[in-house]
Amino acid sequence: MILGIVVGIIIGALPGLTAVMAISLLIPFTFGMNPATGILLLMIIYKSAIYGGSISAILLHTPGTPASAATALDGYQMTLQGKASVALRMSTIASAIGSLLSGVALLTLAPPLSVFALRFGPPEYFLLAIFGLTVIASVSSGSIIKGLIAGAFGLLIGTVGVDINIGFPRFTFGLFQLEGGISLVPAMIGMFSIPQVLNLAKETLKTRNSPTPESIRKVKLEKLFPSFTELKNEFKETWATMLRSSILGIIVGILPGAGADIASWVGYNEAKRFSKHPEKFGKGSLEGIAAPEAANNAVTGSSLIPLWTLGIPGSAAAAVILGGLMIHGLVPGRELFTVHAHITYTAIWGFIVASILMGIIGFVVIKYAALVVNISNEVMMPIITALCVIGSFAITGSIFDVWVMIAFGIIGYFLRQNDFHAAPVVLGMILGPMAETRFTQSMVLADGNMLGYIAGRPISVIIFILIVIALLTPFFGNKKGRRKTAAEIVDE
Amino acid sequence: MGFRLKIDLKEIFSLGVIIAICIWLYSVAKNFPEATRRYPQLILIAAVVLALIEMILKTVRSSKADCQEPVEKKSNAVLIRVITVASICVMYVFLVDVFGFFSSTAVFSFALMYYLGVRKPVTLIAVAAGLNIGVYLLFVTFLRISMPQGLLF
Numbered sequence: 001m002i003l004g005i006v007v008g009i010i011i012g013a014l015p016g017l018t019a020v021m022a023i024s025l026l027i028p029f030t031f032g033m034n035p036a037t038g039i040l041l042l043m044i045i046y047k048s049a050i051y052g053g054s055i056s057a058i059l060l061h062t063p064g065t066p067a068s069a070a071t072a073l074d075g076y077q078m079t080l081q082g083k084a085s086v087a088l089r090m091s092t093i094a095s096a097i098g099s100l101l102s103g104v105a106l107l108t109l110a111p112p113l114s115v116f117a118l119r120f121g122p123p124e125y126f127l128l129a130i131f132g133l134t135v136i137a138s139v140s141s142g143s144i145i146k147g148l149i150a151g152a153f154g155l156l157i158g159t160v161g162v163d164i165n166i167g168f169p170r171f172t173f174g175l176f177q178l179e180g181g182i183s184l185v186p187a188m189i190g191m192f193s194i195p196q197v198l199n200l201a202k203e204t205l206k207t208r209n210s211p212t213p214e215s216i217r218k219v220k221l222e223k224l225f226p227s228f229t230e231l232k233n234e235f236k237e238t239w240a241t242m243l244r245s246s247i248l249g250i251i252v253g254i255l256p257g258a259g260a261d262i263a264s265w266v267g268y269n270e271a272k273r274f275s276k277h278p279e280k281f282g283k284g285s286l287e288g289i290a291a292p293e294a295a296n297n298a299v300t301g302s303s304l305i306p307l308w309t310l311g312i313p314g315s316a317a318a319a320v321i322l323g324g325l326m327i328h329g330l331v332p333g334r335e336l337f338t339v340h341a342h343i344t345y346t347a348i349w350g351f352i353v354a355s356i357l358m359g360i361i362g363f364v365v366i367k368y369a370a371l372v373v374n375i376s377n378e379v380m381m382p383i384i385t386a387l388c389v390i391g392s393f394a395i396t397g398s399i400f401d402v403w404v405m406i407a408f409g410i411i412g413y414f415l416r417q418n419d420f421h422a423a424p425v426v427l428g429m430i431l432g433p434m435a436e437t438r439f440t441q442s443m444v445l446a447d448g449n450m451l452g453y454i455a456g457r458p459i460s461v462i463i464f465i466l467i468v469i470a471l472l473t474p475f476f477g478n479k480k481g482r483r484k485t486a487a488e489i490v491d492e
Numbered sequence: 493m494g495f496r497l498k499i500d501l502k503e504i505f506s507l508g509v510i511i512a513i514c515i516w517l518y519s520v521a522k523n524f525p526e527a528t529r530r531y532p533q534l535i536l537i538a539a540v541v542l543a544l545i546e547m548i549l550k551t552v553r554s555s556k557a558d559c560q561e562p563v564e565k566k567s568n569a570v571l572i573r574v575i576t577v578a579s580i581c582v583m584y585v586f587l588v589d590v591f592g593f594f595s596s597t598a599v600f601s602f603a604l605m606y607y608l609g610v611r612k613p614v615t616l617i618a619v620a621a622g623l624n625i626g627v628y629l630l631f632v633t634f635l636r637i638s639m640p641q642g643l644l645f
Contacts, residue, residue, distance in 0.1 A: 029631075029635060029637070032635065032636070032637070143546065145542050145545055145546040145549070146546060148538075148542050149510065149539055149542045149543055149546070152535050152536075152538055152539040152542065153539065155535050156517070156532060156535050156536065156539070159531065159532045159535070163524075163527075163528045165527060165528070166525060166527055166528060168524060168525055168528045170521070170524060170528060170529075170532065171517070171520065171521075171532075194581065197577065197581070198574050198577055198578060201573050201574055201577040201608070202570050202573065202574060204573070204608050204609070205569060205570060205573060376610075377608075378604075378605050378608040378609065378610050379605065379610075379615070379619055381577070381604060381605075381608070382597075382600060382601035382604045382605060382619065382623065383601075383619075383623060385581055385584065385600070385604075386597050386600070386601070386623055386627065389584070389585065389588060389593070389597075389640070390593075390627065390631060390637070390639070393593075393639070393640055394631075394637050397638060399585075399588070399589050399640055402585050402588065402589075402640070403585060406581060406582060406585050409581070410578060413574075413578070418502070418503075418506040436531050439531060440531070
């Protein structure tokens with residue numbers, strides 16, 4: 001648990017390395033662990049990386065993860081004012097509180113919601129898979145159509161291998177290694193990590209032209225541990241903001257498709273609206289740090305609620321965690337809270353305990369994490385690539401999987417260059433086999449008349465309407481005005 | 493104010509490649525039995541339709557745009573760097589297959605850092621050695637994960 005928190009914080013603090021990449025890299029190493037420990041480790045890495053992102057946001061004005069972009073606004077101002085320690089302390093406390101409340105929400109809301117999943121039959125599960133893909137497609141890519149194409153690509157990859165219904169090999173091109181299908185984990189590692197390595201390669205050209213000022217790279221951190229009075233005053237000033245942002249973060253996390261980066265901006269905006277001193281926002285306000293950090297960490301637990309109960313990942317990170325669940329033979333739904341209750345509840349309680357631990361360890365690690373953010377891209381690149389090789393080899397011990405990882409890495413880079421996001425591809429790969437099975441079952445049950453069959457099932461109709469809404473929302477959103485990216489808002 | 497058709501060549505090319513691959517895979521799937529080919533063919537048709545819609549939308553949108561936004565040209569240096577790093581990564585996997593993980597990782601990390609401009613011998617050696625030692629201690633000793641073996645180690 002402690003190792004997971006430390007690793008997560010460090011990876012999150014490194015600009016350019018995302019929480020999703022960290023989770024996908026570590027999935028293979030959870031394979032040898034018992035499922036509860038493995039799943040817990042992935043959850044801990046997720047939340048610690050989201051918190052770690054605030055360190056570089058505050059010290060370097062470069063969010064370690066997109067979820068920390070809002071924190072950079074006030075955090076970096078405080079660093080310039082010589083109050084980096086206060087800003088880091090506030091981000092640690094707010095992250096721990098947001099994460100803790102999120103864990104409590106997961107514990108209390110997920111089990112009753114999973115009962116609802118019992119009413120689902122094959123057509124509902126097929127439509128849910130399509131809904132999950134639609135939602136991820138609409139939020140992860142600039143264009144929903146490109147997101148859907150990426151999702152279709154993922155579904156297609158899911159068809160590679162021997163068809164379980166009649167035993168016919170599809171798209172294997174004579175390679176016997178492909179008969180079992182394309183291994184999910186190596187493909188996932190490749191899609192998320194190798195494009196990152198190639199992007200860092202591009203960054204090395206830029207940083208040589210515009211070196212980071214020495215004054216920014218050498219921030220002095222003094223007095224991280226506050227006196228009781230200081231702590232009391234800071235808490236008094238921000239507790240309401242932290243609580244409000246945590247609740248907002250939990251709600252945003254439950255909504256499929258939203259994620260930590262959206263939650264942090266919602267939390268920031270609401271904190272500014274409710275604040276007695278809105279004029280201080282953007283100039284080094286403590287509330288401006290507490291709000292986004294509480295909100296983005298509150299997402300980490302609550303985004304698992306739709307994932308564990310209905311199999312809909314709320315974010316790219318949750319999609320990767322779904323892959324982690326599946327390699328341990330766990331399937332989202334009611335069984336997670338009945339047959340596998342010991343695994344699920346151990347993971348949830350572990351998540352809650354880890355939230356408190358993250359607050360404590362955060363204080364100790366911040367100082368060292370602040371040093372780590374200065375590691376150059378040139379050094380990070382071979383380390384990440386070596387970890388990719390180990391991770392893709394670890395599960396089956398086959399070098400073919402390492403080639404799969406590299407191939408998907410290069411494909412992932414070209415997709416990213418053309419504005420196709422990796423998240424829908426991975427989700428398509430995960431949901432593909434389930435979607436095909438449920439589609440075939442539904443066709444049999446519907447006796448060929450799928451639309452008529454769906455129309456007679458109220459839950460199916462509701463999911464169908466949700467799919468239509470998810471498809472149309474981005475078009476209406478575009479008409480109102482393009483949503484600013486985190487980077488653009490930081491630039492302002 | 494005339495409506496002039498403006499084509500975003502990069503977009504058209506990438507979407508065109510997707511459509512071409514889909515058509516090729518569709519023809520491959522034609523050889524599958526009826527029950528097996530239905531689902532992948534459905535996905536391929538959906539992908540082609542979506543790519544065509546995106547192509548039309550992109551062309552209409554860029555034609556409607558009044559002002560010509562300056563297109564950021566990618567420098568050759570960036571392209572060369574990305575291709576070289578990708579090639580070094582591919583070579584690394586090949587070396588791992590032939591010589592084993594640890595020796596290949598030492599050569600790979602040294603070569604990659606050198607190419608990226610790291611010239612300090614201490615850094616080059618420390619990272620190459622440190623990475624191998626770290627991986628051995630954490631993954632082999634602690635997590636008991638086997639590493640790819642080859643002619644060397």
